[in-house]
Amino acid sequence: MLNQTVGQTISDETRQRVLQAVTELDYRPNRAAQGLRQGRTATIGFVSHDADFGEFAASAIKGAHEACIRQGNLLLLVNTGGSNRQAAHLIGDLLDRQADALIFAAVGTRSVVLPDAALRVPTVLLNCFAANDPVPAILPDEVRGGRESTQALLDLGHRDIAYLTGKPSQWATKARLRGFREALRGAGLNPAEHTVLSGNYHADSGYDLVRTLLQRNPPPTAIMCGNDRMAVGALLGLLEAGLRVPEDVSVMGYDDQFQLAAEVRPALSTVLLPYPGMGRLAAEQLAIGVPTSPGRTLVHCPVVMRDSTAPPARTRARS
Amino acid sequence: MLNQTVGQTISDETRQRVLQAVTELDYRPNRAAQGLRQGRTATIGFVSHDADFGEFAASAIKGAHEACIRQGNLLLLVNTGGSNRQAAHLIGDLLDRQADALIFAAVGTRSVVLPDAALRVPTVLLNCFAANDPVPAILPDEVRGGRESTQALLDLGHRDIAYLTGKPSQWATKARLRGFREALRGAGLNPAEHTVLSGNYHADSGYDLVRTLLQRNPPPTAIMCGNDRMAVGALLGLLEAGLRVPEDVSVMGYDDQFQLAAEVRPALSTVLLPYPGMGRLAAEQLAIGVPTSPGRTLVHCPVVMRDSTAPPARTRARS
C-alpha cells in the first residue's frame, strides 16, 4: 500500500491506521531489503576512469547527481585511477552491490576499454568512447567548438591566428585543431600559414609557448589556447612581455573553467564545455523507460565571448 | 567458508570443490543480500553540503575514496546544494540504503547544522563543525597556516605586508587573518600598520584589490592573498601595472590549488590545504575498530615556497 501498487483496494479506515503507525514509529522502509526483493537498488554506479578527480569529474557528477535525485536514484562513486584492472575490479564491486546501471566517465576525452562486466547492466559512456560503440556515448562536439571559436576570431577581423594546442596525442586536441583549420579554410585562409605550437593543457605551457611565439616578428593578432589554464599562462606571458590583452593581442580559451575563465582579468573568451549537462544527460539516458540513443551523442559547446578578445589593432586603427 | 569465519573447520577436499565451483560459475556474493543479513552494507555516505561541487569536494572525495577502497567500502555520494532541508532529506536516503557511516563535508569551512538523523550512524564532519561537537570534526589549521605563511615572508625580510583577504564573513578568512596578525606581532610589528583589504576569494577580487593597493605610495613589498585564485588575479593586476613578481613585489597564495598554483608563472608560493588527506582521515576514522577521536582535529597546512616570493628589493639592493 505504501508503494501504491496499482489495482489494490483498501478500506479508508485501515489506510488511516497504517499511515498513523508510519508517522508514529517514524517508519522508513529498508531499501536494501527492498532492493533484494525487487532486484532494483535505485543506485547508479559512477565510474570515474582517470588518475585525477578534478574539475571535470566534479561537474559531471554534479549534473548526474541532479538527474539521479529527480529519479529517486543515488550515485555510488568509484575512481579507477585510470587503471583498466582497477576499473574491472571496481565495476565488480558496483555490480556486487547490485547497482542498477553504470556511468563510465573519463576526464580527458578518449577511447577506453570497457570491462565486460559493465555490459551486464545498462551503461553509458561519458566523455569517452569504446571500440565498436557497445553502449551509448556522450561526447562534446570538439570539432565544432574549435571551428566556432576560430570563427569568432575571424568575425572580429583577425587574419593571423596562432594556436597553442593542448597535448597533441589527445582526441580533444586533434578535434579542436581540425575545427580550427576548417574555419580558416572556410575563410579562404591557408592553415599552413598559421602558427600551431604544441602544449600540454597545463598553464605553464601556455606561458612558455607565448614566449616562443613572441620571438616571431610580428606576433599574431590573436591566440587560441588549448584550454583556459593555458590561456591564463598565455595572459601572464603576454603581460610580462608588455603586451595588452585584448588591445594588442586577443586570447581565446577553452573549457569555460569554473571559477577561472570568468574571474580572470581580462575575463576569458572561451568555449563552454557543458560537463554538468553531459552528466545529467548520462543519468537521464539510464532512467527506466527512456529509450537509449545508441552510438555517440555529440553535445554542443557554445562560444562565450568575454573581454580577452577584440578586433585586431590594425582594423581598429583603420576604423 | 568464503568469508573465512574464524574457528571453522573444513576438509581440504570440500574446500577445493567449493573453490572450483566458485570459479566455474563465476560466483559473486550478492552484497545487498549480505548487507541485509549482517546489517552492514560496506557503504559510506558522503554528503557534500554546498552549492558547488568543485575542487574541494573532488579532492576530499578522492582521499576518502582511497581509504574506503582499502577498507572494502564504497562511497554513496550526495550533494545538498547547501540546503539544510535537502541535507536532512538526502541523509534519510542514505540511511534508508543502510549506509554504515557518514562523512558530512562542506567546502567553505564553516559551522553547519547536522541533521539529527546523522547521529544514528557513525558520522565525521569534514571541513566543518557543529555546535557542541556532537561528532568528530576534521578541520584545517588555518590560524597556523596564516601565521606560518606570514612568517615565511617575514623570514625573507619583508616588513611591509598587505593582506588581501577572502570573504570576511568566513571562518577560514578570520582564522588566517588571525594567524597573519599573530606572526606580525611575533616579529615586533604592529598589525594596524599593515593594509588589510577585504575580498571574496574570487580571482577578480584579487585583481581589483591590487589596483586599489597600488594607488598607495609606496606599495607593500609583499602581498598575502586569500587564496590562489585571488593570487592569480593579483599577479595579473601587478603585471598590468608594470610590476614584476617577485622582483618588485612578492605574492603569497593559499590552497595550493590543483593545476593552478604550481602551473602559473611565476609559480605561486602558497599554503597547502591537504584536502585529500583530510578526506582519507575522515574515512579512516569511520573504519570499524578505530577509536574515534572526539572533538576537532586540526590538520596542519604546510607552506609551499615557489617562485612568487623573494626577499624585498631594498634588502636585496643592500646585500
Add this chain to the structure above:
DNA sequence: TTGAAAGCGCTAACAA
C-alpha cells in the same frame, strides 16, 4: 478487503 505465507540471497547457529 484483509491476512498469511513464500522467498529474494545470504549467514549464523545448530544438528547430524
Add this chain to the structure above:
DNA sequence: TTGTTAGCGCTTTCAA
C-alpha cells in the same frame, strides 16, 4: 566435518 534451517525486511501471490 558437513548439512540443514531460520530469518534479515521487504514485496508479491494466494487464500480466506
